[in-house]
Amino acid sequence: MTALWLKTLGTLVLIGGVGAGGFLFVTAPQRQPYAHWENLGEPDLQNGERIFWAGGCVSCHAPAGAEGEARLVLSGGAPLKSPFGTFHAPNITPNPDVGIGGWSLAEFGDAMTRGVGPNGQHLYPSFPYGSYARMTSTDINDLFGYLKTLPSSDKVAPPHELPFPFNIRAAVGGWKFLYFTDAPRVDLANADDRVKRGQYLVEGPGHCGECHTPRNALGGFKSGQWLAGGANPEGEGTIPNITPGSKSIGGWSQGDIVEYLTTGFTPDYDSVGGSMVEVQKNLSELPAEDREAIAAYLKAVPAVE
Structure with missing residues (x-):
């Protein structure tokens, strides 16, 4: 029995070692060429x-x-x-x-x-x-x-x-x-150039989805919930839905969104608050056409209620 137990233990250790090695190989850091x-x-x-x-x-x-x-x-x-x-x-x-x-x-x-x-x-x-x-x-x-x-x-x-x-x-x-993926978050292949520029800014350098998309327990984005809002990833409060299905900005026009990103004022004469204050300040430094592109993209993404 002792020999059998030791053999079984050795087999389990070997399998665990191979599995761990395979995991590390598959998930090793991958640089660009x-x-x-x-x-x-x-x-x-x-x-x-x-x-x-x-x-x-x-x-x-x-x-x-x-x-x-x-x-x-x-x-x-x-x-x-x-x-x-x-x-x-x-x-x-x-x-x-x-x-x-x-x-x-x-x-x-x-x-x-x-x-x-x-x-x-x-x-x-x-x-x-x-x-x-x-x-x-x-x-x-x-x-x-x-x-x-x-x-x-x-x-x-x-x-x-x-x-x-x-x-x-x-x-x-x-x-x-x-x-981890570098694929587009939504399919807007037939969109015009302004929307595609907005997609690049929002999904790429602007990283808007990092806060505005809900996450699962492991920190991954929930499928089909792009920009739908949810719990603040920093642990306090909530981040709003910014799709066309939103109760907050879903009724805003493209011009309303541009104005908000430019001045920080909403159509209801409220002003930007929370962590968005710093974001709006940064986006106000962009050329007007970039803010217009972001607004066009936000009106083009799938609505999530």
Whole structure:
């Protein structure tokens, strides 16, 4: 009986080891092909700034409460609380030691579009690479160039505060296997160019779905609920439905949405509040045609009541 028990135990250990090895192989960090970041030329800094505001980099990476030029010192922001623990946005200033000043374009691009850090580690999806994955290599190049023109800081952001098992980075590979995709969130293949531009901004750099789409227990988006609102991923309150089926903005015109994104005022003469204050401030920096494109897209997505 002892020999049989030991044989059975050994078999189970072997099967477990093979299974674990297979999991790690299938879910290993996947970089972009290196050629993806070649021959992009000098960055267009004007477009880089445009993508910077569309992406809302300030909202997470600027110090809490920063105003004016201090908003451009991206040394790390306020703690991001979630059901999985507390995340701290890192320093992304041009500092070569604690920021991204020593990164290559490929390292920056792989972090943005694949959630892979410069040392080959999985990045937590609190950094919304699940949306940034849709960004073009040209926009990534331009954004990286613009970030390098911003002020440097030697401030080191605190480490994430995550309980077990969420502190195991290898598990992020499993999350990516289940939920990570760079496919369009909705099929608008026959839409006009304005709507397609809006789709790119909302589903890509704007990462609007990261807050406005409900999630399941593992943090993945619920199928068929794109932009339908739900619990605040930071753990407090709710985020509104922004589809045409919404009771809040479903009756707004495209012009109403543009006005809201531009000035922060609703058709009812109310004003933007909560976490949307910072988002609206960022979007107001965009050219008018981009806000118009976002509004057109929000009127074109499937309605969810």
